[in-house]
Amino acid sequence: MEYKKVSDSMVEQYHIILQSDINGVGRLFGGRLIQWIDEVACIVAKRHSGMNVTTAAIDNLIFKEAAYVGQTIVITGKITYVGHSSMEIRVDSYVENNKCQRCPINRAYITMVALGKDDKPAETAKIKIETESQKAEFEGAKKRIIYRKQRKNEGF
Ligand SMILES: CC(C)(COP(=O)(O)OP(=O)(O)OC[C@H]1O[C@@H](n2cnc3c(N)ncnc32)[C@H](O)[C@@H]1OP(=O)(O)O)[C@@H](O)C(=O)NCCC(=O)NCCS
Numbered sequence: 001m002e003y004k005k006v007s008d009s010m011v012e013q014y015h016i017i018l019q020s021d022i023n024g025v026g027r028l029f030g031g032r033l034i035q036w037i038d039e040v041a042c043i044v045a046k047r048h049s050g051m052n053v054t055t056a057a058i059d060n061l062i063f064k065e066a067a068y069v070g071q072t073i074v075i076t077g078k079i080t081y082v083g084h085s086s087m088e089i090r091v092d093s094y095v096e097n098n099k100c101q102r103c104p105i106n107r108a109y110i111t112m113v114a115l116g117k118d119d120k121p122a123e124t125a126k127i128k129i130e131t132e133s134q135k136a137e138f139e140g141a142k143k144r145i146i147y148r149k150q151r152k153n154e155g156f
Helices: 030-049 132-154
Strands: 003-005 011-016 052-059 072-082 086-096 102-115 126-128
Touching: 011 030, 030 052, 030 072, 030 086, 030 102, 052 132, 072 102, 072 126, 072 132, 086 132, 102 132
Parallel strands: 003 126
Antiparallel strands: 011 072, 052 102, 072 086, 086 102
């Protein structure tokens, strides 16, 4: 069984908000941020698994702060849990001010699934837990998985 460190797959991505990222009321379009969040999760999962991956679920999307043209968006991603083929990735997004202070916009937990050559879910590498915070995230993920299974079973 292969084990990989959380630090082996961590991602930090930056965007300057352009006019093409803006919605009808002059703010960052939520759909654009969701795209960037999904991309970061995808890169983390690809790095960890070394396989093709697909997005199974995104929890959750609450936009706490608006962002505007010319501002910098910072998106960080790290793996928190691995099941058999599934990986949970925590993605935090921030808007950065001119003093480089980060104001949180959203924290999402994304379930990515590793796909084998047959395009079916395939077993992926496990996580080598090295710190107390990684252990806490791993334990938190076990609770979130119970909620997701319940949600899937109840069809909402
Ligand atoms: C995600 C997908 C591959 C799961 O396939 P499946 O036939 O249900 O396979 P399984 O039941 O074996 O599930 C595979 C893993 O995904 C997890 N999973 C499946 N549905 C899930 C959901 N709604 N939420 C969280 N995890 C989920 C399972 O728990 C399992 O994890 P494990 O291997 O670690 O135990 C399949 O539903 C799919 O291809 N969905 C479309 C994904 C896609 O195209 N996304 C892009 C945006 S449209």
